[in-house]
Amino acid sequence: MEKGKVISLEDRVPKLKEQRKQKINRRLIFYISLFFILILCIIYTQSSLSNIAHVRVMGNRHVPEKELISLSKLSTKESYWKLDKEEVEHRLERHPEVKEAILETKFPNTVEIHIREYKRIAYVVKKGKYLPINEKGKVLKAVEGKPLSSDAPLLINWDKPDEIQEMIEELNHLPKSIVSAISEIHHTPEEGDPLHISLYMNDGREVSATIRNFSKKMMAYPGIANQLGPDQQGVIHLEVGYYFEAYEGVKKGDEKNEEER
Incomplete structure (x- = not known):
């Protein structure tokens, strides 16, 4: 062999020893670190520090x-x-x-x-108190103060639990955008319709309807309201056919009745 390529065994031995020593040291540091980590974990889990x-x-x-x-x-x-x-x-x-x-x-x-x-679908007003009703139809404890009008509509003049439940079921079938547009729902029974209701909307208009199939008929409200100008206030009737009755005519009728009295 050429003289330049010959590696002396005496030169290699110290290097091998150094590499072996470094490997042992690394392994020792690893095991010591692992030991202390385990000790710290035990102290942590068994003391109030883990509370x-x-x-x-x-x-x-x-x-x-x-x-x-x-x-x-x-x-x-x-x-x-x-x-x-x-x-x-x-x-x-x-x-x-x-x-x-x-x-x-x-x-x-x-x-x-x-x-x-659970979503609050409505509030029943009783003796000045506001009792929330959730989406399951459960009447909850009265809330403190008056709820926000945007939270859920108020049910006024409602006494019969079965009629309240039926009303809640109808509201559950309506999209949130329409329910949030309702401020108050008054139970206003009539001779020909004991389930008649009057709604007061947040846009200032009123809706005359009935509980039966209310959700289906109320779906027409946004379309009807969009066809009316902001100054056209009145009652939207949704009982049988859909039509709008302006407040102006109602007020004139009221004034005439007052004069007759």
């Missing part, structure tokens, strides 16, 4: 956050790792206004409660 530190509620609109946290029974004394998500979700879903509850854990010790509530 729940923060509970966040998201998606709720009507049910107060404090009420939901109380119902969940989550506390800072409970371990983050021993949390039974399904059990907590079931507890929350027992609330009459909670449709769905989903728990998410955020490392190291935060729990998020995602709430989906």
